[in-house]
Amino acid sequence: MNSQTTQVDDLRLVALPSALNCSDLFVRFSLTEWSLPAMREDVTKAARRLVQAVIDTTDPRAPGFVTLRLRLAGDCLVIEVEDDQLSRMHDRAPAVDGRQTGAVPIDGRGKLVWCEIPLPGGMSASGVRLPRRDERRSPLAGADLPPEPPQPGGPDPALVDRVLVGLKRNDW
Numbered sequence: 195m196n197s198q199t200t201q202v203d204d205l206r207l208v209a210l211p212s213a214l215n216c217s218d219l220f221v222r223f224s225l226t227e228w229s230l231p232a233m234r235e236d237v238t239k240a241a242r243r244l245v246q247a248v249i250d251t252t253d254p255r256a257p258g259f260v261t262l263r264l265r266l267a268g269d270c271l272v273i274e275v276e277d278d279q280l281s282r283m284h285d286r287a288p289a290v291d292g293r294q295t296g297a298v299p300i301d302g303r304g305k306l307v308w309c310e311i312p313l314p315g316g317m318s319a320s321g322v323r324l325p326r327r328d329e330r331r332s333p334l335a336g337a338d339l340p341p342e343p344p345q346p347g348g349p350d351p352a353l354v355d356r357v358l359v360g361l362k363r364n365d366w
Contacts, residue, residue, distance in 0.1 A: 200319040201228065204263035207245075209252040209277065215360050217245045217262050222353065224264050229323045230271070232314050237264070237271060240290045240309045244275040247288040247307070251279060258304075266319035270310045278304040 205220045207213040221238045225231060241262060248260045263274040280302070287295040287307045295309045313319065 198319070199265045199267045201266040201322065202263060203227075204261055204274075206259055206261045209248050209257045209260040210254060211249060213245055213249060213260055214242055217241050219353075219357055219360065220262060221264065226350075226353075228266065230314070233271060233311065236311055237273060240293060240311060241273050241275070243288055243290050244273060244307050244309060248275060248277045248279070251282055251285075252277075266313075266322055269316070269318050270312050271319075273309045273311070274306055275308075276300065276304065276306045280304060 203220075203224045205216065207216050218238055218241075221241050222234055225234050225237060241264075245260055245262060252258060258278040261274075261276040263276070265272040265274065282305065285297065285305065287297040287309070289295065290309045293309050293311060295307065297305050297307045299305050313322070
């Protein structure tokens, strides 16, 4: 596992089946932000497998937490799933379609399971185009300015619709 991280994003969820849909949306959003759409299918599939392994071993009457983290490091994207299941802290990492995986116990808090997926086309993490964030201002700072026109490349309307439909589902 390469420890030279250039970008990281994470999401903490309750370890219940609804975490799978949230994980899918999180992966898709992060990869869109990082301009890595070609990796969506592989990363979503691997993240789902790692999160599902935690959910499968969780007592639904007393679920713990699961943290899904995506890191750009070296020449790969690292998917990390951290859980708080003390009784399973020495379990092995689940297999993910021949990918390099591993599991590390976290001192008295559960374990961290990871999976590495190579970046496309020999790209390195330092070469990934990251989102540009404008300086945050208070809402009053631009009150006398006209509203800005919509920027190209904003959120995909189809993705926003899927998020809204997913949030309205009753199987949570």
